[in-house]
Amino acid sequence: MxxxxxxxxxxxxxxxxxxxxxxxxxxxxxxxxEYPYVHYRLLVRDSEQVLESTVRLLLFRSYWSGKPVRITLHDEGSIDDTPQIAALYKRYPYCWLDDGQDSTSRSTIIIDLRKKEAGA
Structure with a gap:
């Protein structure tokens, strides 16, 4: 009992x-x-070789740190497949394509992935 x-x-x-x-x-x-997130702004131009690996690295870092991430892609006139790759990422909730407005704040981390030109 x-x-x-x-x-x-x-x-x-x-x-x-x-x-x-x-x-x-x-x-x-x-x-x-809305929980605070880490905002990354990727500047891309002809960056198809490194774009996917960079986004995956940022997501991996976000997963292990426990902080949500927001990734904004800013394309500056790519002539390779960078716009198509960026359009694929647009369907995910953590990734936005830049609308042309400069909305960077103090907490935005800018990563420059632009391919350097041969003559520069």
Missing amino acids: AEMAIWLLAVYVCSSLLVMLLDRWAKQMRSGV
């Missing part, structure tokens, strides 16, 4: 804890507060 009472008490405590955690999670989801 005592064993049954202990089991019932344990089940009650576990279910109360689960309800409390689910309530806290639901409140957090309803709050709509």
Whole structure:
């Protein structure tokens, strides 16, 4: 009889804890507060060779640091497949194509992937 009472008490405590955690999670989801993220702005021009590996590296770093990431791609007139690769990344929630406005803030990290021209 005592064993049954202990089991019932344990089940009650576990279910109360689960309800409390689910309530806290639901409140957090309803709050709509946007968590701070690390914003990277990639300047690209003829950068098809390094664009994908750079984005993957930033996502890997975001995964291990636990901080969300936002990546903005700013293409400066590429003539290779860089615009097509950038268009593929547009469908992901962490990646935006630059709309031409200079929206860099102090916390934006700018990474220059532009291929240097032969004469420069």
